[in-house]
Amino acid sequence: ETGVTQTPRHLVMGMTNKKSLKCEQHLGHNAMYWYKQSAKKPLELMFVYNFKEQTENNSVPSRFSPECPNSSHLFLHLHTLQPEDSALYLCASSQGDGGDTEAFFGQGTRLTVV
Amino acid sequence: DAKTTQPPSMDCAEGRAANLPCNHSTISGNEYVYWYRQIHSQGPQYIIHGLKNNETNEMASLIITEDRKSSTLILPHATLRDTAVYYCIVRIKDGGATNKLIFGTGTLLAVQP
16 A cells, blocks of 8 residues: 555546546645556656646647646546557656655556447 | 666576666766566555665665666565566656656566475
8 A cells, every 4th residue: 555546446438438537645745647557568657747737748648638636636537538548547646846755656547448 | 867778577586686787877977776666567666766875775775886877676585576577767866846757668577486
């Protein structure tokens, strides 16, 4: 248990569906991240939020829409996804003050797009 | 952030020390070496980090060469639960407001009974 909780753990959705992934941390961290891990590929950083403000978007398609209502919660809204978007989506958090030593990861949401 | 090179896979016998190498020949003076691991289908887990000196904690030891161009992560007594992908990451610790981590392909350590 890392203190970062992701729900749901597994999700199957059709290409026309809209769904959301949720990430929650009560570690007092101010920075939160979304990563994508496709089969046999390294983790890819998608979005970075610091103090609720998005500070990085790594050319992620607009069918992925993040939301950070407060420092404890991070969402990833999904719509009109493609089968190649099937992957493990990981959320992480860290202190966010630039001097922290480690990031804490959730267990991930295994997404399958059919 | 500097690039790292790791072997794709390694085996280790249970109970023996696992020594995982990492090359980071372009590391700059203010970049730290971090190690994370990812057990199958779970989120990555922080292990240890260092700048110049060797470091040890309850999980592992980190040996950094004097020229800082390479390092070795040592798991002193590997168990089956240490089977995972181990990532060596080089980053500036105070390079920004966030702990943004860029992952490579890592080393798959298989601990054999």
